[in-house]
Each structure stands twice: as C-alpha cells, then as structure tokens.
Amino acid sequence: MQVGIGLPNTLDGTDRDLVLEYARRADAGPFTSIGVFDRLVYHSLDPMQTLGVCAGVTDEVRLATSIIAGPLRSTAMLAKKAATLDVLSDGRLTLGVALGARQDDYEAAGADYRSRGRRFTRQLEELRQHWEGDDIGPEPVQPGGPQLLVGGESDPAYKRVARFADGWIGAGGPPRRFGSCAESATAAWTESGRPGTPAVWGHGYFALGDEETASAGEEYLLDYYAFTGPFAERIADGLLTTPQEVVQFVRGYEERGCDELIMFPTVGGIEQYERLERIVESEL
Amino acid sequence: MKVSVIGGGPGGLYASVLLANTYPDWEIDVYDRDPADNTYGWGIVFSDSTLGRLREADYRTHERITDAFTKWDPIDIYYGGEYIRCRGHSFAGLMRARLKDILRERCAELGVTMHWEHTVKDPKAHAEEADLVIGADGLNSTTRETYEEAFKPRVTMGSAKFAWFGTEKPFDVFTFIFRENEHGLWRVHAYPGHKSTFIVECTEETYENAGLDEMGEEEGLAYFEELFADHLGSYNLESKLYQWRNFPLVKCRTWSHENVVLLGDAAHTAHFSVGSGTKMAMEDAIALQEAFIEKDASDLESVLNWYEKERRDPVNRIQEAARTSRKYFETTERFTDLEPERFAFNLLTRSGRITYDELKIRDDRYADRFDRWFASHATGEARRTVARPPMFQPLDLREVTVENRTVFLPGPSSEGTTGLPGDRQRARLVDLASEGAGVVMTEPLAVSERGRLHPGTPGIYTDEHADSWTDAVSAAKEHTGTLGAELFHAGRRGATQPRDRGLDRPLSDGWELLAPSAKPYTRRSQTPTAMNETDLETVREAFVDATARADEAGFDLLQLNMAHGYLLGSFLSPLTNEREDAYGGSFEERVTYPLEVFDAIRETWPDEKPLTVKLNATDWRPGGFTLGDAFRTGRHLDEHGCDLLCVVAGQTTPNDRSKFDSQVLERYSEQIRNELGVPTMSTNYITTTDDVNSQVGRASADLCAWHPPDVDVHY
Numbered sequence: 001m002q003v004g005i006g007l008p009n010t011l012d013g014t015d016r017d018l019v020l021e022y023a024r025r026a027d028a029g030p031f032t033s034i035g036v037f038d039r040l041v042y043h044s045l046d047p048m049q050t051l052g053v054c055a056g057v058t059d060e061v062r063l064a065t066s067i068i069a070g071p072l073r074s075t076a077m078l079a080k081k082a083a084t085l086d087v088l089s090d091g092r093l094t095l096g097v098a099l100g101a102r103q104d105d106y107e108a109a110g111a112d113y114r115s116r117g118r119r120f121t122r123q124l125e126e127l128r129q130h131w132e133g134d135d136i137g138p139e140p141v142q143p144g145g146p147q148l149l150v151g152g153e154s155d156p157a158y159k160r161v162a163r164f165a166d167g168w169i170g171a172g173g174p175p176r177r178f179g180s181c182a183e184s185a186t187a188a189w190t191e192s193g194r195p196g197t198p199a200v201w202g203h204g205y206f207a208l209g210d211e212e213t214a215s216a217g218e219e220y221l222l223d224y225y226a227f228t229g230p231f232a233e234r235i236a237d238g239l240l241t242t243p244q245e246v247v248q249f250v251r252g253y254e255e256r257g258c259d260e261l262i263m264f265p266t267v268g269g270i271e272q273y274e275r276l277e278r279i280v281e282s283e284l
Numbered sequence: 285m286k287v288s289v290i291g292g293g294p295g296g297l298y299a300s301v302l303l304a305n306t307y308p309d310w311e312i313d314v315y316d317r318d319p320a321d322n323t324y325g326w327g328i329v330f331s332d333s334t335l336g337r338l339r340e341a342d343y344r345t346h347e348r349i350t351d352a353f354t355k356w357d358p359i360d361i362y363y364g365g366e367y368i369r370c371r372g373h374s375f376a377g378l379m380r381a382r383l384k385d386i387l388r389e390r391c392a393e394l395g396v397t398m399h400w401e402h403t404v405k406d407p408k409a410h411a412e413e414a415d416l417v418i419g420a421d422g423l424n425s426t427t428r429e430t431y432e433e434a435f436k437p438r439v440t441m442g443s444a445k446f447a448w449f450g451t452e453k454p455f456d457v458f459t460f461i462f463r464e465n466e467h468g469l470w471r472v473h474a475y476p477g478h479k480s481t482f483i484v485e486c487t488e489e490t491y492e493n494a495g496l497d498e499m500g501e502e503e504g505l506a507y508f509e510e511l512f513a514d515h516l517g518s519y520n521l522e523s524k525l526y527q528w529r530n531f532p533l534v535k536c537r538t539w540s541h542e543n544v545v546l547l548g549d550a551a552h553t554a555h556f557s558v559g560s561g562t563k564m565a566m567e568d569a570i571a572l573q574e575a576f577i578e579k580d581a582s583d584l585e586s587v588l589n590w591y592e593k594e595r596r597d598p599v600n601r602i603q604e605a606a607r608t609s610r611k612y613f614e615t616t617e618r619f620t621d622l623e624p625e626r627f628a629f630n631l632l633t634r635s636g637r638i639t640y641d642e643l644k645i646r647d648d649r650y651a652d653r654f655d656r657w658f659a660s661h662a663t664g665e666a667r668r669t670v671a672r673p674p675m676f677q678p679l680d681l682r683e684v685t686v687e688n689r690t691v692f693l694p695g696p697s698s699e700g701t702t703g704l705p706g707d708r709q710r711a712r713l714v715d716l717a718s719e720g721a722g723v724v725m726t727e728p729l730a731v732s733e734r735g736r737l738h739p740g741t742p743g744i745y746t747d748e749h750a751d752s753w754t755d756a757v758s759a760a761k762e763h764t765g766t767l768g769a770e771l772f773h774a775g776r777r778g779a780t781q782p783r784d785r786g787l788d789r790p791l792s793d794g795w796e797l798l799a800p801s802a803k804p805y806t807r808r809s810q811t812p813t814a815m816n817e818t819d820l821e822t823v824r825e826a827f828v829d830a831t832a833r834a835d836e837a838g839f840d841l842l843q844l845n846m847a848h849g850y851l852l853g854s855f856l857s858p859l860t861n862e863r864e865d866a867y868g869g870s871f872e873e874r875v876t877y878p879l880e881v882f883d884a885i886r887e888t889w890p891d892e893k894p895l896t897v898k899l900n901a902t903d904w905r906p907g908g909f910t911l912g913d914a915f916r917t918g919r920h921l922d923e924h925g926c927d928l929l930c931v932v933a934g935q936t937t938p939n940d941r942s943k944f945d946s947q948v949l950e951r952y953s954e955q956i957r958n959e960l961g962v963p964t965m966s967t968n969y970i971t972t973t974d975d976v977n978s979q980v981g982r983a984s985a986d987l988c989a990w991h992p993p994d995v996d997v998h999y
Contacts, residue, residue: 125808128785144785158944164786187969188944190991192935193695193848194783195998222586229538230592237593 001254003280004033004064005273006203006264007054010044010224013268019050020057022273027058030280033094034058035066035203035262040105042224048081055089062092066203066262067151067169069100071116072109075123079130083140091141096169096201097124098151102227117156124150124164149201153181158188167199167259174238175252178202182257202258204249206240207266208275214241217266239266243279250284285310285581288410289418290427292316292398294328294380295548295565296420297387298345302573304394305342307581312396313414317403320388325380325524326450327477329458329559332374334567341570348386352378354476356457361631362515363462366624370632372646375458379478380562407431407544416584417544418572420565423532425550434541442531442555444614445496446485449505453519455480460631461515462616467493469617470511473557482521483556484508485613491528501526531555531610535603539595540588547572552599554606557613558635564599571595605635608947618958622983625657630982636947640673640977658981675976679722679986681894681927681963684840686766686987688722689980691965693930693989695998696727696737698782703730703743710756712999717760717767719995723987724765726753728772728845731830732823734795735773735851738782744769745826750833757838768841769834770898771885773798773823775851776805776812776860788938798823800855800877801862806938814863820877823851827881831888842889844882846917847900848935852878856900856917857909857936875917879924886925894927896965901933901952904940911952915959922962928986930965931956946970954984965989 005026008014026034034054036047051063063085070078086093099116100106106113130136131145140146149169150161161168168185170178182200189198207217218236225232240246246263253261265272287303289296292314300312330338339346353376361368391398404410407427411417419427428437454476461472468490473483491497496504505521534553539546548565568591575591612634619627632638644651652671659671662678679686694716699706709727716724730736730743743749753769760767779794780787790809798819799812815823827844834842846852854860855877861868867877882897889895899917903909918929931953934942949968957964966985970976976988991997 125786125806128789129808155941155943155945159942162787163938166785183946183969184944187946188942190695190969190998191932191944191949191967192787192942194787195695195697196784196996197998230589230596233586233589233593234596 001250001258002032002260003030003250003284004035004062004260004262005031005276006035006037006066006262007050008265008268008272009047009050010037010039010042011220011265011268012043014045016053018268018270019045019053021270023054023057023061025273025277027061029277031061031277033062033064033260033262035064035096035264037264038065038068038072038100039102039224040072041102041108048085051085051093052088055085055092058089058092062094062260063089064094064201064260064262065096066094066201067096067098067149067171069102069105070097070123071119072100072105072111075126076130076136078123079127080136082127082146083131083136083138086140086142086146087138093140093142093146094149094201095146096149096151098157098169098171104227121156121160124148124160128164147199149199155188158185159192161185161198162188162192162194165198167201169201170203172203172205172235172238175249175256178253178258179256199259200257202253202261204240204246204253204261204263205235205238205266206246206263206272206276208241208243208246208272208279209267213267214239217241220266243283246276246279247283285416286414287312287416287418288414289314289420290404290407290410291419291421291425291548291550292318292320292384292400293420293422293548293565294383294387294562295569296418297384297391298566299418299420299547299569299572300396301345301387301390301394302341302569303576304391304396306573306577308395314391314396314398315402315404316398316400318401320398320400321381326448326479326481327377327475328380328383328562329375329377329475330563331376334563335376337567337570341573342390345386345390348390349378349383350376352382352386354378354478356476358457359632360457360459361462361628362460363627364620364624368624368628369457370628370643370647370650373458375475375559377475377477382478383562411542411544415543419544419546419550420548421550423534423549423553425546427544428536428546428550431541431544434538435546436537438535440533442533442610442614443488444485444610445488445491445528445530446483446556447504447523447526447528449482449484449508449521449523450479451482451516451519451521453480453516455482461512462627463511464620465511469620471613471616472512472515474515475559479522487614487617496528533603533607533610539592543584545572545588545591552603554602555610555613557609558602558606560602560606564602567598568595605637609635618955619983621958621961623657623661625654625661626981626983629654633978633982639974640981641974654981673973673977674980675973677980679963681841681896683892684766684894686722687764688720689976689987690721690990691723691725691987692716692719692721692995692997693725693965693967694727696741696783697999698738698740700740700742703733703736703741703745703749705742705749705752705756706740708999709742710752713756713767714759714763716995716997717763717765720763721765721990723768723841724760725768725770725843728770728850729830729834731771731773731826734798735775735778735823735826737774737778738780739791740782741774744771744830744833744837747833750837753834753837753839761838766840767838768843768896769837769839770843770845771827771830771834772845773826773851775799775849775854776803776809777849779810798851800860800868803860803862805849820867824881824884828884828888831885835888835890835893841894841896842885843896843898843930844885845898846878847898847932849937852881853900853936856913857903859903859905859908859937871913871916875920878917879920882921882924882926895925896928896930897921897926898930898932900936901931901949901956903936904934904942905937908936908940911955914952914956918956918960918962922960926962928963928965929956930967930989931985932967950979950984953979954982957985958983963987
C-alpha cells in the first residue's frame, strides 16, 4: 500500500505558499499522491485548480481529487478540466468522483439535487467518451483518460465502479468499515465480469500535536461535516491524534487491501505535514 | 436538567438508572400507562458481551441481574424425529418481570420518580417542559408517532404468525422444535427462566388450516398442549395476553429530534428469534449515558448525535441478522427435505453470524459429528469415523465425480484472435487446474463469430479452436480436477471493447448482432437484428457444433450460459424478448428457444458427462425475469436433463438494481436448490474455506465459485 497526503485546501488560512510547500515536499518526500477535497458553499480552495498549481511544481506524485462531486459539474467541463490536468501533470491525475451529499452545493451550482444519481451514472459513461473521442480535447496522457475512481457506499455506487471505473475510493472511517466496503466493490467488480480487481483507495484524518491541536482538528471535522448529523460525530471519532493511532490506522488499511491511503490534515499550517512525514518515514 | 422518560420498560428504566447514577441532581420522571407490577412477556435473553457492558455501566444493577439469571449454553434442535444438540452458545436469561423489579428498585434508590398508570398522550407537552424526552415507549411508540415527520419510521410486517406462551415445564436450554401435522409445520422457540418461555410460530396458511383464527384462548392452548404433549408432558401452557401477531420490523431514519430521543423497540425492532430486543434497549441506554459523559449536556444536539453514531452500526448489524433469521422462520418449509443433520446446521448458521468455523470453535464435537455425517452422506459410505470438512467431499454428477466443492469460474477476457484462444487464455486453464479446485471452468466461449463479446473472446466454433483447446485440456489433465467449458452467445451485448475500462462499451466498427428483439443494450449500443427462423436454426446448430467440439477437446463438463443478458438469457426475460412468434410472449413461449438449444446440446453431449446451466435468479428489474420465473425455468431444465444450475443474477439490462451484499447470490442459490431439489453452484464473491464449508454445509449450494485471495481466477 502507498500513502498519500491531503492538501489543506478546505482549512482556514491556506494560501499559495502553503499549498506549494505541501506539494513540493510531498513530491520529494515519502508520499505517493496528494489529494484534495471538494466543497462549493465553504471557504475552501477549488480542488481542480489547486491540483493544477501543484502539477507545475511536482514531477512524481499522483494528483488525486478525493473526492469531488461529479454531478455538481457539467460533464463536458469536467472532462475537459480532468484531461487538461492529466496533460499538465503528464499523466498523473486520479479522478475520484462521487455523488456529493451537500444540497446547498447543488443549489449554489444550479444543479438539480434529486436527479444527481441518474445524472452521475450518465456522466461516468460520457467522461470516457469525451476522453477517447476527438471533439473535446485535449487528449489525456493516460490512455483512455485519467484513472477514474468512484466513491460511495451503496449498491448503486458499487455498480458504477464495476460498470465504468478503474476502482473505488472510500470516504474515510475505521479500517474494518473500509474493508467491508472494499470487499463489496470487489464483489461487484467480479460478479459483473470485469477482469482483474478494482483499485481501492482510502482516506484518513489526522491532527498531530498536543490536545489543543486534537480538539481543533475535531472541531474542524464537526463543522465540515455538520450537515451529516450523527455521521460527523463518527468521522470526528476517527480522527488520528497520535503517531500510534496513525500507524495502527495505516496498518489496518494495508491489511484490508487498500492500494493508496490519503491522509488529510485537519489543522492548518505546515507543521501537520512535517509531523505526518516523520511518522511515515520512520515508522512505516 | 429535567428528563421525561416515556415508557417504563427495561430500556426506559435502565436509562433512568444510568442517568440518575451519573447525574444525581437531575430531575428524572418515568411515565408508564400500566401499573408498576404489570408486565407483558415472559423471559428475556442476554449474551456474554451484553453482560460485560452492563457491568461497566452500573455494577449494582449488573449484580442483581446476574443473581437472578438462569444460564445455559446448548441449543437443542428437535426435527424429523431426531434430536441434535450443539453447545458453546453462552446465554443467560431472566423473566422480564424480574428484570423490571430490579430496575424499579434501583430507580427508587437513585431518586427517579416513577408515574405508573400514567398515559402520556402528548409527548410534545413533555418536550416543552423538560430538557430531554426519552421515548422508550416500545413497539407502538406514541413518541415516534408524534414526531413521525422527523424520525421517518418505516414499519414492515413479517409474514409469519406467532404467539408467546409460558409454561412450568422446565426447558433447561434453548430449544427449537419443528413439528409437522396435518395443518402444516410448527416452529417452537423455547427457553429457560423462572418459567419457561414457549413461542409458537407458523405460516399464515398453517394458522388458517388449524383454524386458529376462529379458536379462543382455551381451545388454542389445548391444541398446542396436545401437539407438543411429548415435550410438555403433564405441564400446561399459559398465556398472559392470548394473541397471534405478525412481527413488525421498525426502522427509523433518525432516532433524535431536537430534545427528543428514541430508544429500544420505539427506535428499532429485531425478530425475537435472535433474542436481542431487550439487549438493544439496554445497550441504547448505556450509549445515551456515555454520550452525556462524552459531550456537554448543554449541547444536546452533539450528545444525541454521538448516541446515534454509537448505536447505528451495532443496531444495523443485529437488524440485518434478525431479518435473515426471520426469513428463515417464515420459510422453514423449504428446508424440510433436508436431512436432520443438515437441517440443524442450516438453522444454527441461518443469520450468517455463526459460520462453520465458529461452530467448530463453539462445539468441536458437534462440528466433528457433522463432518462425519456429511462425509458418509457425500460418499454413500455407511459410516465415516475420520472425515474432512464438507468442502473436501466429492460430488457425483452423472459419471463424473467432482473431487471437492470449489469451482474456478473465470470471467471474460480478451486475448484471442477470431475466436482462437490466446496463449494466456489456454495457460489459464492449465494454471487453474494445478491449484486443486474441484471444477475448473473456461471463461464463456463463443459458439460463433458473431456471438463473441469482444474481438478477443475465445471461441470453440472451428476445428482450429477445438484443437487449440484439446492441447490445453490435455495439459490441464496432468493435474486433478474436473474441466468444464462454458458456452455462450453474447447476443446484443456482443461487439464491445475489452472490459479493462468498463462494461458494454461498443466497438466503433462492430459486427451485426443478434437478439430476440431489436433493442440495443445501452443507449450507445448497436441495435441488434431480431432473429428470424434461419438465425434461430443457425445459432442452435452453432451450439450443437460447439458441444461436439468441447467433447472432442476432452472437457468433462459443459455449462450453457442462459444468463446475464447474453443471447439465451435475453430470450427468457420479458424486458428483452418482445417477439410475437412462438418464442416470445408468455413465460412458456419465452423459455422455448433456450430449452430447444438445451435439448439439442443434451442430445449431442455424452450421456455420462454432466451438463449444467448458468441461470439468472432475477433481472433485478421491475417487469423482468423473477425468482418465480427462475424456479419455473429450473424445473423445466431439470426435467430436460440439466444436472446443476449455476445461479447468478442481473445484467439483463444495464439499469438493473443489482445487490452486492455478500450473501444475496448465496440466498438465491439456496432458494433455487431447496425449492426445486436440484444441485446448484453459488457464485457470490467468497474468498475463504469457511465460506465454502458454511455454504455447502447449510445446503445453500453443492458447488461454490471461489476466489481465494492468492489465485488470479480472472487474469
């Protein structure tokens, strides 16, 4: 399993310098990918543009949207942006897409919320068409388009993985839950008659430091996921606040067959990067 | 803080105990419509893990409860004149009334005010007065109803009828009795306590046959006292509230709204056969107490979110197991053809939580007896003292003996050229054969050029193809195992790109496709040609020719694909077959062509070799092929000489509502097997020997498609 690092693109005070520093250091450091979150009605940086800036200062790491809400965007625009990012990163884009559960994001984007499932299915089918076709360029560097991962923890989501994608990306949570979801995605893949196995990616959240850091991280998660009610508590519950917890978590994901685990900071500043880097370099 | 608890059952009382114990200055009032000493129900059951949690939450209650306990660990099963005991299931139980006494006493000690015979008609008034309202008012919760908009409850009724009785007759362990009489099959769940609990359950039909709908209490009790006289002896059955009910499954979207929270049966129910109702209510109470400790009481939303976060997963798991268990008891008639040993194993493993390996841990002597019985059953030998687990027992199909119950069933790959298998496709057969599975299948082989899925789909429609397979088969025969070839015609799913990047992506330069009707598979797919008389004849001949070649190539077993929206499967489904000739319309007409093809193949394929069919259990689509259709198709195939059904589902149309939980395909396999009495192969994604032993052991399937993690079944 490989470990990636999330950019603080939804955290307060994140600016050009911090994003570039994260990206440069991740590229030179032990991480194999950098991830970004997606939220419209929030004081966050746009995921695709943030990765675009990172593409210019990195050579090795994969750039992953982890995860963006597909149906919030027009398919042709999304296809073009993803293809562009793939070209500008020389074939390093992993496009993680899911439904997105924020109704206010949909309202703000002028996209219909209720029909998003149906539109998402169609979108996945059309993305490949755009990437393989001649009408909407550029031609992606990765043959057939960027690596495409679909998120979600329901039967329709697993079916989308099997029919259209290269793999599944989990939304975070304890290793056990990741394991059972990844198994469902693999079952869907196999039972649908796809060759090989799907790529499976996961997420974790960390806030390393003193108690104050831990509660700042927890507060951020409760705020970021407030719209999910009890689920926010569940996510905050899983916040990793000590090196021991990080190591246990990473091992747990590894044991359950995760291919790439992206660890997201929940507190701003470069210290979080440094603390995680130290653990990954010395303990894993 | 002022707390109103609506409902004075175990959940409500226990929540009051815990909160009063942690927060002595809170003002806690419990309201119940019944008198203090009234109690419905008989005994309740706890497992080991629940007890640990009770001890941590409040030591005194735990001590008094455990003092009152009856403990036992076997489960006894009476079925078909046999008696089977399985040990190692730790249970403890007590009378519901006794539990309430203990909790009432504890409430009084802690200063909780209890208002008995006080019906709360308007929970909203309490919500205005109190800081927190706990809706612990049970199955028919007024609280839940009052805030229906917020909780969004869904209540679904089980199909079986049941009634609770008590008896002085000591049932000293958990006892299941299955008894058939002229009215039907009766199930009894009996368990120990100060008095024994004796629950009788049956189908609606049996209930009516016996005339229970018109019988009064006295007559009803007498009926069962006579029916179970051998178990009850001279003891009577007693009834507190003589009533036959259907089990209501309660689920809620959320369990809290503003300052109101649901707990216990008010929030969620689980069928009594998993004995978890009171356990869940009391665990809810513990989580609620913990939520207050974890979060600040002034931020009630956080507290209740935390509570719900903590409980959602465990409750879901129990409800899922209970659903499976309830279904088992609703449909037990389907298992009455099973031998008692297998019937019991199936009963013990019904909910999926206890597997073959788990039974071995709980009672290795039981598991050993089962292995020995299974081995002698599978081999036909009268007695086996030393036996390997079910997975390793042989299965006879015609004159072929499959050495064990595992199957490698690879999916489509794309490395052939004009039907000629590629090197890797042939090597796969040999490699897989060296791994020791009972049956190694080829991927689906096209019976004609137009029947290919991709340009690289291997076929068996020319002599050159057959020769190529002959070489692979003879190399594979160096190893043990049965070799099978699967034949298919891709129909309207043909002419697509390899599946590396997705399914059903049409080729830009495809070939003409054939289907029962001219309907494309996806919006983008090529429109197929509806088959005319000549096409029907040609394709039938192609299947026959391929069959002869598969025989010559040396395959031991042949599987005909009638599933997954390929050609023959799309004749079966009303969604894809709109023909107006003799091959479309009613079910019997839709099944005609696939049966003709089957008959023609059976005639060509040697009598001593088995012929199996891959069949959809359902299209997972309204208006599509249903499980009932699968039963009917399976019955026809059985009569026409089919030796085994390989059970799959979905993909008839791309917009199906497929399910991928780990058991759904196993359940279909089980239903088809036991409804029709034909051998089946299950195809759900399973990766462990435990899965295979459990499925074969409980008669869900005779063979299992298997995906051990270190073997690439699909290259």
